[in-house]
Amino acid sequence: MDLSIVVPLYNEAENVRAVCDEIRAALDPENCRYEILLIDDGSQDGSWDVMRELAGEDSRIRLIRFRRNFGQTAAMAAGFDHARGKVIVPMDGDLQNDPRDISRLVARLKEGYDVVSGWRKKRQDKALSRRLPSVIANRLISRMTGVVLHDYGCTLKAYRREVLDGVNLYGELHRFVPALASQIGARVTEIEVNHRPRNAGVSKYGIDRTLRVILDLLTVRFLLGYATRPLQLFGKWGLLAILLGGVSGLTTLYMKLFEGLNLNRNPLLILTAFLLFSGVQFIALGLLGELVTRTYYEGQGKPVYTIRSKVNFED
Template identity: 55%
Template sequence: MLSSQSPPPSINVPSLDISVVAPIYNEVESVGRLLEAIAAVMDETEWSYEIILVDDGSTDGTRDRLRELVQDYPQLKVIFLRRNYGQTPAMAAGFQEANAAVIVTLDGDLQNDPKDIPNLIAILDQGYDLVSGWRKNRQDDALTRLLPSKIANWLIGRVTSVNLHDYGCSLKAYRREIVEDLNLYGELHRFLPALAFIEGARIAEVPVNHHARQFGSSKYGLGRTFRVLMDLLTVFFLKKFLTRPMHVFGGLGILSMLSGVILGGYLTGLKLLTDANIGDRPLLTLAILLVIAGVQLFSFGLLGELMMRTYHESQHRPIYRIREILAQSPANLADNRGTVSTN
C-alpha cells in the first residue's frame, strides 16, 4: 500500500498504515459496538492502524463511555470537541489528528459496515486517490431519506461533473496527500469527492453494505437541505472560478455595463432626434442601474483576484498539483521537494 520510493526529507512520513476516523454525536449505545467491529476487522490485517473517534459535543453519556473505552483499546484516540459543531468540523478535526498514509471515514451509528474497509483499500491500491462507498441496498426510509438523496446525488453530479451514486455515504478511503489539500467548512464533508476532483484526484466508487439504524435516531433533517444547496453553489464556484474570479464577475460586469451604455445611447439618441421626454421613462432607470451594477460586479472581480492571490501566495499554495516527477538523480527529486507523489 505504501510506496517503496523514498520521499524527500521535507515530507512528513506517516507513522501508520491506516487511520479510521468516525465523528460521534449522541451514540452511547452504538460506540462500543462500533469500536469492537472496527478492531475485529483491522486486527485480521497486517496493517498498523489507529482509530480516531471525534465526539462532537455529545450530551447523552457518550463522552463518559468513550473515556471507559479508551482504556480498553490501545489503538483508540478520542477527540472531544467543546460543543456540537457539526459533522464537517468533526471530520476536519479527525483528519488533522490522523497519522496514517490512508484515512478511512465512516459514520458512528453502525449503519456503515467496517468489514468493507479492506475492500475500499484494495481498490485504492489500484491507483486511485479516493474510494467512495455506494450504499446500493440502502436501509433507510424511502420517502424521507432515499428520494431526497437520489435527487441530491443527481444534482451534485450535474453541477460538479463528478457522477457518484451516493455522495452521502460517509464510508470512504483517502490517500493522505488528498486530505491535506482539502479545507472543510459548512456542510462540505458530503462534497469531498468533488473537492478532491478539483485537486486532481482519481476517484472510484464501490458498493458497500448498509444496515438499518439499531439505536437512537437520525441526526439528519430537511433543515439541512438549504445549507447543502448553498454549499453546492460554493463547490461549483470553486470548481469553475477558484483561480480566476474575474472571469465570472468581470464578465457579468462588462455585460451589465454594455447593456446600460446601449440603453443610455438609445435614450440619448431619442432625446436628440425627437426631443422626446426620457426623464420619466423606466428604461432610463434601468440603464443607470445596469451601469452601476456592472461597475460593482467588475470591482468584485478585482477584489476576488486580489483575495485569491493573497490566499495562494501567503500560504505558498500552488495553483497546480503534481502527481509524479521522474528523474534519474535523487538530487533532482530533492530540488522539487513537496511535489513528489507517494503513490
C-alpha cells in the first residue's frame, strides 16, 4: 500500500460521502495504491450507517468504530495504528481540507522530508474565536518546541510511516506530532494548502480546546527536552533553591551574630527553611523521575536513539 488517508469523524453524516468522493477523485488519476480509513469517534447522527454504505461500495474504504467519543487524538492514533501505507495523510472530515492537496504533500516528501505539514494561510474560519487563538498558539508552540510552523492545528499533513512508529499519542498531542517527530530526527517542512469554509455540520472546536492545547504543550516541552533526563530539569531547580537557601541562612546568621537580631524575629529564617526543603524535594523528584525513565525504557526494551538507515547490515 502506497498511501493511507486517515479521516477522524464525529457527527459528520452530511459530509462523509462527499469527503470520500473528493479523495477518490483526487487520487484515482495518480495511479497509486491507496486506502481510506474512516474512524467513527462515537458519532450519534447516523455517520456510521453512511460509512458502512461507502465501505460496501469500495473495498479501499476501511472502517473503525469507537464504543464512545474518545476525541480526535485517539481517532488519529487508531488510524495510524491500522494504516498499511508507506505514507500516512490525516485530514478532517468536514470538507474544509482539500483532498487535491494530498498529492502536493506527498510530492514534497519525495524531496527528502519525513513530515510535510499543511499551512492554511487563507483560513476560512471566524477571526476572533478560531484564527486569533490559533495564531497565538502556533507562535507559542513554535517557540517552545523549536520546530517553527505557521499552522500546527492543520490536520492535513503527510508522514512517512516510520516516523509515526515512534510517536505515542494521547490528550491533544496529535497537533504536536511534527515536534515529537523532530525529537527522533525527522525532517519537517510545510506548504500552503487550500482551506474551505464549512458548509454542513457543526464545528466541534471551542475555546476550551485552546486551554487543553496549552496544557499539553507543557507535556511536549518536557518530552522534547527532558524525557530521558528528568534530573537535569528538577535537579537544577533543586540546586538553585539550596544555593539561595544557603545565602539566606548565612544572612540570617550574620544578622544574629553582628546585628543582634533574634532568630525568631527574622523572616529570613523561615525563607531559609523553605528553600532548603524545596531544594531537597526537587532533587528527590528528579531522582524518582530517573527511576521511572529507566523502568520505561528498559522494561520495554525501548532504545533512547533512532537510526535513519544502515548499510551492509542483515535484516
